[in-house]
Amino acid sequence: MGTSEILNKFSPEYDNMLGILHALQDNNPYNFLDDSDLEAVAEYLNTTLSHVYGVATYYTMFSVKPRGKYIIRACNSPVCNMEGSISIIDELKKVLSVDLGETTKDRLFTLELTECLGQCDIAPVMMINGKIYGNLDKEKIGSIIQQYKSK
């Protein structure tokens, strides 16, 4: 879908800023907001580019850099941390050969941290795009990643 087509689904009000940014980002194959998107939003909402850029870079779900097809959001909030999320995150880094915030060379995965995902009864937890994976241990990581690689 084209940028203007997406913009036209929203009325041109500031209240729709986050909704528009979500929609544009979801439409991008690399899960990010590129410069032309941000400029189009500024023009559509009749505001400055710095306003839009400021919003896009404040919220952790938005990115202004290209990301992978699958975004892995690992939780390291207190409950997950207590249940061993550090070893899960280390395993993800090892399996994917990336650091936090980085994207794999094949542009399939981006590894990020997230705030508490509200799944503390099955901690430690991670989310891949919209899907939750709970009660994680190091052994499960490899096979979960493999599932996505072979999709």
Added chain:
Amino acid sequence: MARGKRITLKNYGVIDPTSIDDYIAAGGYKAARKALSCKPVEIIDEMVKSSLRGRGGAGFSTGLKKKFTSEACLRCEQKYLVCNADEGEPGTFKDRIIMENDPHRLIEGMIIAAYAIGASKGFIYIRGEYYNSIRMLQEAIANASKKGFLCEDIFGSSFTTEIEIKLGAGSYLCGEELTLLESLEGKRGYPRIKPPFPAEKGLNGFPTLVNNVETLATIPAIIEYGAQWYNEIGTENSPGTKIFTVSGDVEKPGFFELELGVTLRELIYDFAGGIKDGKKLQAVLIGGAAGTFVDETVLDTPIGFDTLKEKGAVLGSGAVIVLGEDKSIPEVTGSILEFFKHESCGKCVPCRVGMTQLVNMIHKNNTLQKRKGSLLDELVAEADYMAKTSLCPLGQSPIIPLRSLQRYFADRF
């Protein structure tokens, strides 16, 4: 004996949450129909009488909040209702459970609240990562609109309202009501100076009532059965039920809706199955990251807003995080401070710099494995300074767990 009572989660596992007909067959939308046949002021009176206190964490009187919003200005062209569904307090997932399993109860509560304050527009500000909840709410709103429950002249009255979902995008701070409004207005999530409170000047400058999901979902039952019925549940100062979410070192972590007045011992041992692997209990963190640590001396205190306060503890969002004997309290504290550091927006210098200071102080202590007797006092002094000089509840948060550690676990540092 422990008291399990389902009011807000009455339909959990009983109805198909995607079916509005199921909800109606279970008595749904009866309360909204009843409310709209009364005067708004009668609804507000009933809410004040019910003594329902906000379930989001702060525990402010829901009835009074409504009263202030409804009386804010009589000739305002617009008033808003905002449902705070930006659940992000570590250890808390009660709102998600409500939205995924009984979304119409929230919508019904919103119709009643909107009518009480005279809001023609309602928003649900929900965190962007709650994909399932968002889907459930979208479907529920569409179905309620089809039935004519979110439109003009609802239930034959002259009242009109609609509900729109607004997505957050990953910011703990946006769960704070004024920051949430900034975010709703399409800005960075920076806190506002208060007063004015949202009841006076909220979204786009208009009077706005901001209520938590659990609070709004409790309203239909109060309207249906009356404030007196509600007052008989729970304790004198903290009536009603609360959804507790238990996580950490217990056999059966999960959510439990219980009458207030229940004890931590009942919650942990009778409902959550006791401590995992037969270990001993060391500490309970109540209320999430911005909550309080308590030890076993608080296990038999009936849980209520005031009873916990006497023990230097808070009920907060109802998160109950259990720490077994093998957990390191300084490490959990480090994780909490790390969390706050990440979520500090940077607007207030004492919070921005102070969070980093706190994290550095505790990590130095934890990694060197060298106990420094004065560490906790130093952390408290720094956090106290931050609390006094920061605008919003985030900068005022680290002092809450730290002070409770000073009271109950000073010997661990």
